[in-house]
Amino acid sequence: MEIIRKTGPYIKDDNNTTKIMFNLLISLFPIILFTFYKNGIIPFYEGKTNVIEMFYPLIFIITGALTSFVTETIYFKLFLKIDNNQLLSTVKRSYAIFPGLFLSLVLPINTPITILILGSFIATLVGKLLFGGFGNNIFNPALIGALFITSAYSIIIANNGGYLNKLELDTISGATPLANTSLVEGIGTYQELVSPYGTLKDFFIGFIPGSVGETSAFLCLVAFIYLTYTKVIKWRIPTVYISTVFLMTYIIGAYNDLGIWYPLFQILSGGLFFGAVFMATDPVTSPTTPIGQVIYGMFLGILTVIFRYMTSYPEGVLTSILTMNMFVFIIDRICSKARFNFSKSKYLFIACWSLIIIVSMFIATSFNKDSTETDPNFNIISKDVSNNKISYVVTQKGYVGNIKASVTVDDGKIIDFKVIEQNESFYSKIESDDYINTLIKGQDNLESIDTLSGVTVTSSALKRLLINTIKDYKNGSKENIINEDTNNSRNNFEIIKMEDNNDEKIYYASNLGFRGKIILKITVLDKTITKIEIDSSNEDYMEQMIDSGFFDNLVNNQNNIDSVDAVSGATVSSNAVKELLKKFIKEYEEYKNE
Structure with missing residues (x-):
């Protein structure tokens, strides 16, 4: 009898890579059609765009995918010297369109096409090909491209309209829902966070400002069900990720007497559903073990909450996923041993649950302040009093650091407002839009003045600075002070x-x-x-x-x-x-x- 020796694997799954990527593409079609409807058809129907502009969302998405395809084709031909007869099949096996396709879906609709092309090139080359191509990348390629674009070209995108489509530019003040959370005082209310954009139903369906393909939680949920059923993704990462964010924000909201709407607002805003379903589940850059996927999802949720509440970046999903990509091999190494001995992973679970409780309570208590307390981000450095005229030097926390300004108030009116020192990233937009004079002219109703798209945190800080200064003036304190920080x-x-x-x-x-x-x-x-x-x-x-x-x-x-x-x-x-x-x-x- 002849003995034949073969190497494994011996058990094969019908769900091969080509079928997986095809199902992934199918799951994206409803999202692509929705973004065409929301950002193209509706503005056209309302008379805000012409026929060509109506098709811009589709052109935008196709451009990103095509750029990645061309980049990989040139790379294989020039650098890997792939023969012409095998070039097309090699590019096809590399699934070249996906870095640019996903990148186009996570960018603002008003990103210039040239920047999208550059970002797709970076995502494909740096995020994928330089690591060895399909299956070898450490980081999610599309998020590498998104990080590059947001770091280098945010001000250009903001000046071009940012996240708002042509209709939203006329109906919404300028901030996305999550960016708006940094503009309100304290933790916010339903009227401040949800009402400007409709109801939570609008959040769930996707009729809110946001990236091209990220706004519809409903369609992301449909995609999650389809991809789980077809075994393209594992259910653990998205479920645990979103549940962790929900639990932590529920604790934060409940401690501050907010209802169930608050955690729902947090999970339905931004790109959480899209990131959890499509980005965090990338099989190349996510854990393969079941326990590892649970740990991975928990840490993603913790990091997202930390980034949203404790940094100047209100979104948090992109940075959380890229951060956790670095630790996938460690999680898999630990959790592969825990498949048959759960105790080997217990310390990771203890760390996760401890962080969930500690971080949630820390953030919750930081918002739970006495209403009589002054704004902790505002400080009076000096105050020069002459009759009813008071000249202030004050600081207000901005996007990067403190903004220092001089404000002169005479008989209750601001007669002079100058910024002395600032390190804000995009302050040039404040100057080009003459926002300082806008605030001075609208000083009788500062709360009603819109912030500037693209510099929402900085413009909000300037507005809060004036509000706090006027509040001090009206409180009747007329003493000259030089408030020096003894430590500095x-x-x-x-x-x-x-x-x-x-x-x-x-x-x-x-x-x-x-x-x-x-x-x-x-x-x-x-x-x-x-x-x-x-x-x-x-x-x-x-x-x-x-x-x-x-x-x-x-x-x-x-x-x-x-x-x-x-x-x-x-x-x-x-x-x-x-x-x-x-x-x-x-x-x-x-x-x-x-």
Whole structure:
């Protein structure tokens, strides 16, 4: 008897790769048709677009898929030297259209075609081909392309209309539902978060602003059922992912006396359903073990909630999936051993449940504040009072960091508003849209002023800054203050340089003033200050301080700086100069004591 030896596998599944990808494409067709209806047909029917623009959503999607196909074809031909006879079959086996196809579905509808083409090229080349092609990539290629585009071209997309189609540009203020959560005070209410976009039914069906193919949770749910039935994806990752976000946001909402609508709002907003069904289940970049898939889904949910509530990025799905892609091999290694010994994975489950409870309660309690408390993101640095006129220097937390501004209020009206310091990523749009003057003109009803699409967090911060300043003015506090952070006061003060001039030593020292840095030129002879001059300053009242003899008084009373009165009408600026001089003297006290 002849013995024939063969290598495994011996049990084969009829669900081969070609069939899997075909079923995946079928599941996307309803979503593609819906985006054509929502972003093409409805705006055309309402008279907002012409016939060519009506077909733009389909052109957009086809362009992304075609770019990926062409990129892989050129790569196989030029770099891998694939023969012409085998080129088409090789590209076909690589399922080349999918990186660009998925990328087009997760981008804003107003992304310029040229940027989509570049993003599809990056997604295909960097996210897929450089890792070795189909089946070898570590990260989801479409999300690599999306990350590249959002990092490099957000301001261009925002200026082009952002996430809003032609009809939504006329009917919605500019922010997507999740971006809107950062614009409301506190955790928000149903009227603030849901009502501007309709009802939760509109969220479920998909008639809300968002990426091209991500808005319809209903169609994503249909796709989930179909893909699970055809064994294209495993049910665990999407189910656990969405359930984790629901549970955590339910805890956050319940602690703040919000109903079941709040977690529903969170899971129906943004790209959570689309990401959970299509992106997180990518068989190449997700765990293969059942326990690993559960752990993976739980961590995705935890990260999404963290990104949404504790960072400046309100979406969270893209970054969560890319982050967890890096840990798939670790999860699979641990959980492969746990298939027959669950105790080997118990510490991962303990970590997940601990994080769910701790993170949820931390976020929940951070929103549960006494209504009488002031905005924790707002700070008054200084306040210069002259009768009914108050000049403020204040800060408000923006998108990147604190925005520092000067605000002058006279008889309850804002007469001047200038931004002194800011590090916002897209502040140029604030300037180009003249948003500062818009706020000044609309100061009687600031809450009704729309934020700017693409810079929603920054424009909202500027609006909150004025609201908080006016609130302080109306509270009736008329005391001059210089509110210095003792932990940072030394950081504000700096000896820039020292020059020798025979027996004299000339120091250049700086400190924070009313409108930025004040730099003094201080001359020291025999360890005594003999002269104080202004080297650099943006203060408005320096001439008044010089004419009043203020600097001569400081020299004459250098042993008791506090005895020198501030200059009337320039209280904050003169007090800032006094503080600078006091710090200088303290810094070099040893010269006096020797």
